[in-house]
Every structure is written in C-alpha cells, then in structure tokens.
Amino acid sequence: MSRQETLKTLRKTLLRRRDALRKALVGDLSLLRELHQQKTGDPLDAAADTVQDELNSQLVEVEARELAAIEEAIAKFDSGNFGDCEECGKPIPLNRLKALPYANECIECKRREEMDLELEGSAPPWNRIFDMTEVDPV
Template structure:
C-alpha cells in the first residue's frame, strides 16, 4: 500500500507542476476579443478547480504516508477500528471506515467533514428518498 501511495503522490506532484505551469502561461497570454477572454476565464476556473482537487488528494496521500511510517495507517480516525482492506485498495488514503464516513455524510458526526470527491453512496437509501 505504501508503494501505491508513493507512486500516486509522485504522479500528482508532476501533474500539479504541469497544471500550475499551464495556469502561469495562460495568464501571460493576451486575449484577442471578449469571447476569447471569456473562454480563457472559464478555462482558468476549470484548471484552478482541478489544481485544488489534486492538492487536496496530495495532502491526504502525504498524511497517509506519514501514518504508514508512524504505524497508524489503516485505522479509522473516528472510531479507531481497522479500515477494511477493500476500502484501502479503492482509496489508499482513506482515513475513516465506511460506517464513520456515512455518519459524517449524514451530518450525525460533526467531528469529520464530508469530502465531496470521496463520497460513499448507499444505493438502498437513495432508492427510498
């Protein structure tokens, strides 16, 4: 799992470096007309949102690597129980078990914030709503 985390971290670092370089280039270019300026603005916004998501994932991965080195990797931060291996395979930087994540998404657990890009969805509940 540590190797997977390190590989993903390195790939994200390269991607972020490229994204930031692209954003700098776009800001230095002059736009021709109002339509070009509007298109550039939309592209800038999309790129900055992508950088933000990648940055959050990179932070979570770096925290997971630190936990791995400290010997606490794979334990839920909320309840302390081991996070199932299948969850860690799907999301190697997961910091909570599925039950605690669901509770956080329902708002019953105010100690952890729901992360929209890492949402767990229960189909049985969605069908009844």
C-alpha cells in the same frame, strides 16, 4: 497475502500516486501561469480563456486535496497508524483501502459523519460515500 503485506503494497501505490500528482500539479500550475501571461484581444477568446482558467484552477484544487490526503496517509504509515479508522480505531477493511488508499475512516464512521453533516444542513464533502441501498426509487 497478509494485511501487513497488503498495507505495504498500498504504501507503494500511494508513493507512485503522490509522485504523479506532484508532477501533474507542477505542469498544471505552469499552464495557469502561461495562460495568465497571454493577452487575447477578442472578447470571446478572453471569455473562453477565463472558463479554461477556472477549470484548470478547479483541477489543481482537487489534485492538491488528494495530494494532501496521500501525504497524510504516508505519514500515518511511517508512524504505524496507517489503516486504522480515526473515529473508532478499528482497522479499515482492506477492500476500502484498496479502493481509496488514503481513507482515514471506515465506511460506517464516514457514513455517520455524512449523516451528521446532512442533518446540520451542511454541504456534503467532495468525496462523499453513497449507499445505494438507502435511495428511494423514483
């Protein structure tokens, strides 16, 4: 299969995932609204509801970030820029795109970005790439 054919297949995957995330977000947001409308009389129930609300909110946040990344990838595909690293401009390897179809950087540039964040003392992003070859044995 050629690179272009593989990219077209990845676009279909992105479209299916986008549609699934949209449906999930609608359901998650509906659930959050329902939970906020329910009144609990017991303090333990209220605490449990608060924990559940927080977990649902975090899930919605992660899904929303993934959806935004997918929509950006679809827009790039439509404009002819899908599959190219935003940093170096080189084609992102197909294995990386198969693993993370909305990747916008090659592994080398992403690792460099993470190293720079580490040196600055910033927290690593939620989708950090780990290189197990650099881990010191304990």
